[in-house]
Amino acid sequence: MTVESVPAEVSARAAGADGSRPAPRGLGGVVTMMGSGLSNQVGxxxxxxxxxxxGPVGxxxxxxYVAAVVLLAVGRPRPLGFTWRQWWPVLLLAGVFGTMNLSLYSAIDRIGLGLAVTLEFLGPLTVALAATRGRVDACCAVIAAAGxxxxxxxxxxxxxxxxxxGLLAAACWASYILLNRTVGRRLPGAQGAATxxxxxxxxxxxxGxxxxxxxxxxxxxxGCAVAAGVLSSAVPYLADLFTLRRVSAQAFGLFMSVNPVLAALVGWIGLGQGLEWTEWAGVGxxxxANGLSLAARRD
Incomplete structure (x- = not known):
C-alpha cells in the first residue's frame, strides 16, 4: 500500500496472474513502474x-474520497444489480481498504515512512509464501523473519x-489481496474494487x-491530503494499468518489492527520517525475501 493503497488492487490481480502469458517488456514500462513507486511514497x-x-484519520x-472518485470513474460499477453473493466480499473489501490505510498512516505518524511501509509489506509476502512449500520459500520466510x-x-x-x-496494515493488505481475488471472480472489470x-x-x-x-x-x-490521495491513489493506479500491459506480472511484482526501500529513501530525504544501519538491514x-521468492517463481 505500499502497496498499501489502490495499487494493492492492481498488485492483487498481478499476483493472481501466474498462468497468464507475460506481456512484452519495454523501457516505458520500467520507467512507469519507477514513477508509480515514487509517486506512492512521495504521496x-x-x-x-x-x-x-x-491527523492520520483526517x-x-x-x-x-480521492480513491473513490478515481475508481468509480474507471470502474463504472452498477451496484443495484449486485447479488448478496457479490455484495458481501465487496463490503468486507471496503472495511479492509479503510482499515489498511488508516493503520498504515497511523504507523507512519509514529515510526516513520520507511519502517511502516516495510512492516506493511509483510502482508503480500506472507500471502506469496503461504501459497507454496518449497525450500526457497522456507529460506525467504527465515530471511523475512530475521528482518x-x-x-x-x-x-x-x-x-x-x-x-x-504496521503489522495490522500488513494483515489488512494480505486480506485485501485475498478478497480482491474473490471479488474479481464474481464481478467483471474493476466494478468490485470501485464499489x-x-x-x-x-x-x-x-x-471527515x-x-x-x-x-x-x-x-x-x-492541499497536502488531496495531494496524498492523487499521488498515492490516482497516479499509481493509472500507471500500473499502463505497466501491466508492458511487463510480465512477475516483473511487476518483483519491482513492487523495492517499495520499502523507496519509502525509506523518501522518508530520509523528504522528511528527515533517518534510519540506523540495523534498520536498513531489516528493510533489506x-x-x-520478497525478491527471492518472486524470482524463484519465474524459473
Missing part, C-alpha cells in the same frame, strides 16, 4: 505533513504501538465531518 510523505492539523479520509526481528528488537526508543499498527472504494469513502464521510468540526483545516493541510532483509 504518503506529503500526506504526513498534514498530520499536525488533520488525511486517510481525504485519501479515501522483522531486527526492526522490532527491544530498545528504549522502540514504539511498539506504531509497529503493531468497495465508494463504500469506504461513505464510511469515512462522518469521520468530525475532524473538520473539531480541528478546522487549513488550506495547506487540505524483507525486500530480499
Amino acid at each position: 504518503a510523505a506529503v500526506g504526513s505533513l498534514a498530520f499536525p492539523v488533520l 488525511v486517510v479520509a481525504v485519501r479515501q 522483522v526481528v531486527t526492526l522490532m528488537r527491544p530498545q528504549p526508543s522502540a514504539d511498539y504501538v506504531g509497529m503493531g499498527l 468497495a472504494a465508494g463504500v469506504s469513502a461513505l464510511m469515512f464521510l462522518p469521520v 465531518l468530525v475532524v473538520v468540526g473539531r480541528h478546522p483545516p487549513t488550506l495547506t493541510a487540505v 532483509a524483507v525486500v530480499a
